[in-house]
Amino acid sequence: xxxxxxxxxxVRRQAFGGRQALIEKITGMGFCLPATTLxxxxxxxxxxxxxVMSFTDYELGALDIKSVGLANFGKAMSDPMFxxxxxxxxxxxxxxxxxxxxxxxxxxxxxxxxxxxxxxxEIIYFLPVTSTLIAMATVWQFLLHPRLGPINAFLxxxxxxxxxFLSEPSLALPTLAVIGMWQLIGFNMVxxxxxxxxxxxxxxxxxxxxxxSGSIDRFLTITWPLLGPTTMFVIVTTSITAFxxxxxxxxxxxxxxxxxxxxLLYAIYLEGFQYFHxxxxxxxxxxxxxxILVFSVIQTFVLDRRTHY
Amino acid sequence: xxxxxxxxxAKSFGAVPVxxxxxxxxxxxxxxxxxxxxxxxKSTLIRIIAGLEPQTSGSVAVDGRTIDHLRPHERRVxxxxxxxxxxxxxxxxxxxxxxxxxxxxxxxxxxxLVKLLSPKRRRVMRDILEEVRAVAAQLQIExxxxxxxxxxxxxxxxxxxxxxxxxxxxxxxxxxxxLSNLDAKLRVHMxxxxxxxxxxxxTTFIYVTHxxxxxxxxxxxxxxxxxxxxxxxxxxxxLYATPANIKxxxxxxxxxxxxxxxxxxxxxxIDVIGRRVPLRTALPAGTSATLAIRPEAIAPIGNAPxxxxxxxxxxxxxxxxxxxxxxxLHFDVTGLAGKVITxxxxxxxxxxxxxxxxxxxDVGACHVFGTDGLRAEPLGGRRDARDGRVRxxxxxxxxx
Numbered sequence: 001x002x003x004x005x006x007x008x009x010x011v012r013r014q015a016f017g018g019r020q021a022l023i024e025k026i027t028g029m030g031f032c033l034p035a036t037t038l039x040x041x042x043x044x045x046x047x048x049x050x051x052v053m054s055f056t057d058y059e060l061g062a063l064d065i066k067s068v069g070l071a072n073f074g075k076a077m078s079d080p081m082f083x084x085x086x087x088x089x090x091x092x093x094x095x096x097x098x099x100x101x102x103x104x105x106x107x108x109x110x111x112x113x114x115x116x117x118x119x120x121x122e123i124i125y126f127l128p129v130t131s132t133l134i135a136m137a138t139v140w141q142f143l144l145h146p147r148l149g150p151i152n153a154f155l156x157x158x159x160x161x162x163x164x165f166l167s168e169p170s171l172a173l174p175t176l177a178v179i180g181m182w183q184l185i186g187f188n189m190v191x192x193x194x195x196x197x198x199x200x201x202x203x204x205x206x207x208x209x210x211x212x213s214g215s216i217d218r219f220l221t222i223t224w225p226l227l228g229p230t231t232m233f234v235i236v237t238t239s240i241t242a243f244x245x246x247x248x249x250x251x252x253x254x255x256x257x258x259x260x261x262x263x264l265l266y267a268i269y270l271e272g273f274q275y276f277h278x279x280x281x282x283x284x285x286x287x288x289x290x291x292i293l294v295f296s297v298i299q300t301f302v303l304d305r306r307t308h309y
Numbered sequence: 310x311x312x313x314x315x316x317x318x319a320k321s322f323g324a325v326p327v328x329x330x331x332x333x334x335x336x337x338x339x340x341x342x343x344x345x346x347x348x349x350x351k352s353t354l355i356r357i358i359a360g361l362e363p364q365t366s367g368s369v370a371v372d373g374r375t376i377d378h379l380r381p382h383e384r385r386v387x388x389x390x391x392x393x394x395x396x397x398x399x400x401x402x403x404x405x406x407x408x409x410x411x412x413x414x415x416x417x418x419x420x421x422l423v424k425l426l427s428p429k430r431r432r433v434m435r436d437i438l439e440e441v442r443a444v445a446a447q448l449q450i451e452x453x454x455x456x457x458x459x460x461x462x463x464x465x466x467x468x469x470x471x472x473x474x475x476x477x478x479x480x481x482x483x484x485x486x487x488l489s490n491l492d493a494k495l496r497v498h499m500x501x502x503x504x505x506x507x508x509x510x511x512t513t514f515i516y517v518t519h520x521x522x523x524x525x526x527x528x529x530x531x532x533x534x535x536x537x538x539x540x541x542x543x544x545x546x547x548l549y550a551t552p553a554n555i556k557x558x559x560x561x562x563x564x565x566x567x568x569x570x571x572x573x574x575x576x577x578x579i580d581v582i583g584r585r586v587p588l589r590t591a592l593p594a595g596t597s598a599t600l601a602i603r604p605e606a607i608a609p610i611g612n613a614p615x616x617x618x619x620x621x622x623x624x625x626x627x628x629x630x631x632x633x634x635x636x637x638l639h640f641d642v643t644g645l646a647g648k649v650i651t652x653x654x655x656x657x658x659x660x661x662x663x664x665x666x667x668x669x670x671d672v673g674a675c676h677v678f679g680t681d682g683l684r685a686e687p688l689g690g691r692r693d694a695r696d697g698r699v700r701x702x703x704x705x706x707x708x709x
Contacts, residue, residue: 205361206394210473211382211411220421221407225398 047289054283060276072283082284084259085267088173089243092263095177096184096242101234103181104188109223111189112196122193125186133183137251140179141166166253169260176248176261184241188234195230199223236299240292264288311371311385311480311513312337313358318367320353320537327353328537331367340507340514344524345534346560351517354534355483358515359388371480382411387474391486393466395458395473402441402454405472409437412477444472464495471506484516488523500526521561525549533557555599555678564604564637564651569622571600571677577688579677582644586620588672590685598685599678604637604653606674610667621667624650629660636660640668 054072058065076082111121128136143149144165152162165175203222207213212221246265249255255262255270268288272281313335320328328350335341343351356362358369360381368377376384387408395404410419418427445451448468458466467487474482487503488496504527507514518524524531525545532542533556541553552558558566571581573596577589581600592598610621624640627649635656642648643665650668677685 200392200394202390202392202394203396205381206388206390206473207396207407208361209359209381209386209388210408210477212407213380213382214416216416217411217419220419222396225396228398 050282050285053279054286056279058279058282060272060278068279072280073287075280076283076287081259081262082267085255085262085264086287088260088262089245089264092173092177092180092245093239093242095174096180096245097235097239099177100181100184100188100238100242101231104185104234105192105227105231107185108189108192108196109219112193122190125189127186128183129186129190133247134251136183137179137248140248141252144175167257169258172253172257172261176245176253179248180242180245184238188238191230191234191237192227195227196223199226232299236296239295239299243288243292243295264291312373313481313513313515314370314373315354315358316368316370318354318357318364318369320350320357320362320365326537328357328364331537331539333532333539333542335513335515338511338513340504340516340527340529342516342518342524342528342531343534344518344521344531344560347519349534350537351519351534352485355388355485355515355517358481359386359483360384361388382408385477385480386483387477387479387481388483388485389470389474389487391489393458393470393487393490395466395469397458399457400454401445401450401456401458401461401469401472402438404458404469405441405444405454405476406437408473408477409440410434413437440476441472444476447475448472463491464499467491467499475510479512481513481515482510484514486518487516488518489520496523503527522563525561533560551684552601552676553684555601555682555684558601558676558678562603564653566676567602567604567607567650569600569602569642569645569648569650571598572596573598581622582642584620584622586672586675587618588620588675588677589688590677591688592677592679592685597680601676601678602650602670603674604651607650607668607670608652608654608658609638610669615669618672619669620672621669622650623665624668625665626660631656640666 055067055069056065057068057071107121107125111118111125114121143151146152146162146164146167151165155162163171165171199222203226204218207218207222212218244265245263246269249261249263249266250269253261255266264284265288268281268284271277271284313333315331315333315335318328318331319326331354333341343354345351353362357364360376360379360383364377368375370376371384381388396407399407413433414424414427414430418424418430418433424430441454442451445454448471450465450468450472453461453465453469458469461469467490470487484503488499491499500523503516507527516523516527524533525548528545530543531545531548533540533548533554535554535556541548541557548557548561552561555568559568569581571579571586573590573592573594574580574585575594577592577594579586579588579590579598579600586600588600590598607622609626615621623643625643626638627641628639630637630639633656636654636658638652638654638658638660640650640652642650652668673687677687679685
């Protein structure tokens with residue numbers, strides 16, 4: 001008999017065709033089962049529970065539960081805290097995404113040209129990625145402290161006025177964005193470095209012979225277009241990571257001052273785990289997921305078409 | 310139109326010498342091939358001419374002008390790479406146009422968006438596109454101009470790479486193993502096309518290959534390289550008929566030349582497996598030497614009697630390769646265990662008749678190399694101007 005994947009040829013196959021096909025089907029399903037079970041248990045079932053819960057008035061510990069239809073979503077739309085946190089999150093993404101992608105690319109191009117010191121710079125820039133952001137947030141809090149922090153000490157030294165980075169409403173979110181960029185640049189740099197290494201050296205040499213020898217020309221004609229697929233991936237991962245900002249807000253500002261650094265995940269956390277409005281938090285989470293889904297779909301379909309050769 | 314002169318070019322990567330003292334004078338419009346096994350430095354040499362690699366010492370001059378200080382695109386050379394190195398994100402037309410847009414448009418006129426502000430740009434681009442079309446027509450790739458390189462076959466990519474080189478009207482074409490990535494049939498076809506292209510353009514071609522057939526079929530002159538220096542420079546015929554070095558003899562020609570260990574007897578005669586070959590060289594008596602015989606210069610003995618200047622070896626037929634138009638016969642040499650001699654004979658040759666036979670060869674068609682690998686010229690002969698062979702008029706002696 002042949003193996004399961006390759007049907008036996010000839011008469012036997014015809015005679016046992018139906019049974020053979022059935023066996024193959026069952027075997028195939030058997031192979032899929034572990035992964036499907038895991039996916040169901042860890043993602044799909046909780047997601048369904050979440051969606052169902054978002055249509056109810058459930059609160060943690062409540063004994064009865066009843067459907068409220070779309071009321072939770074209606075409440076979210078008119079909730080000033082939610083609208084503020086959504087706006088803040090989008091603003092945060094709008095700063096972190098271009099900042100960390102452009103700087104990551106710049107650092108990658110610069111590091112790529114180094115020969116002996118390359119691994120040194122790679123480690124330096126990658127260190128923030130390996131550190132725990134909660135711990136690093138505490139360090140940043142000290143660095144940015146209005147009176148004790150070295151950053152303000154430096155500003156004083158050069159004669160500038162001092163800033164309360166985390167307690168001035170207009171500065172809190174941009175400061176968090178800078179910390180977010182600091183953490184993401186190293187990761188994006190590594191991805192861009194991988195993309196840069198994949199560009200054949202021949203192409204640069206051909207460009208050199210063809211007169212494309214200035215660094216701006218070389219970047220615009222060769223490097224940037226050929227990094228297209230990498231860039232797309234970096235943009236998608238960066239925007240999703242930025243959209244999920246939580247740790248720095250929870251540790252450093254707790255949404256303050258005056259709600260100026262309230263972001264989506266922090267709002268969900270407050271509603272769900274501080275105020276125990278579980279159903280309302282579920283509705284907010286559904287909105288959050290829809291945003292992430294829309295981001296990925298737009299980026300994948302629009303950018304994918306333009307960056308594959 | 311350009312004459313290229315290389316003066317004592319040397320190159321080393323760190324402590325590793327790659328090229329040492331290369332002198333080469335390439336005439337205007339010549340097709341010169343650098344041939345050699347991989348690692349012999351031929352690619353490094355062509356990259357030095359292109360300006361992609363700086364030489365450690367020595368200088369490159371085109372038409373008497375030193376170009377060492379010039380960047381690659383200022384040297385008026387075009388290069389075709391083994392991988393073709395096409396820009397994968399550009400159409401064929403843009404690929405071919407790139408050298409011209411780089412030449413004729415300023416940086417501002419090439420920047421995205423900003424370029425739209427330039428009034429002159431459209432006119433220049435129209436001219437460029439016309440030239441691109443003309444080149445594409447020459448190479449018969451006009452219908453492909455809108456495609457991306459990934460949508461092309463290997464042969465088509467090769468043509469695009471050629472087009473990108475031709476569109477600039479360079480002084481010198483540099484080609485670094487351009488046919489190596491093609492399949493065997495296409496390679497034969499492109500060989501002819503390249504040779505014809507050279508005839509049409511009448512530009513200097515410097516061509517790098519490890520394939521001796523390409524070197525033999527296309528070149529005006531061939532420079533055979535080994536371990537960073539040129540072993541022999543000459544026409545394909547010269548390299549084939551009078552190899553200056555045993556390595557040249559082995560590299561050029563297919564099937565490979567037969568090499569037999571020999572000793573130099575009293576009076577400079579050559580002894581092979583105890584048989585005296587009527588061939589004298591200036592090598593000192595008692596030293597060892599190598600006798601080299603091309604496969605077509607040796608054949609099983611027929612009914613004809615041994616002529617003057619012929620000698621024989623004994624061998625047993627081991628294998629016959631039928632190439633259609635000819636047979637390649639493999640003989641075990643009697644008296645030399647493990648040594649095989651190949652003979653190239655016409656297909657009408659009566660193979661079945663052979664068991665143990667005598668193989669007869671023309672002494673004048675043999676080459677003798679000393680222990681240093683250098684050619685030892687036969688004495689007492691006369692070189693025939695038609696094919697470079699030395700005709701000997703000695704007695705056959707006592708081969709058999």
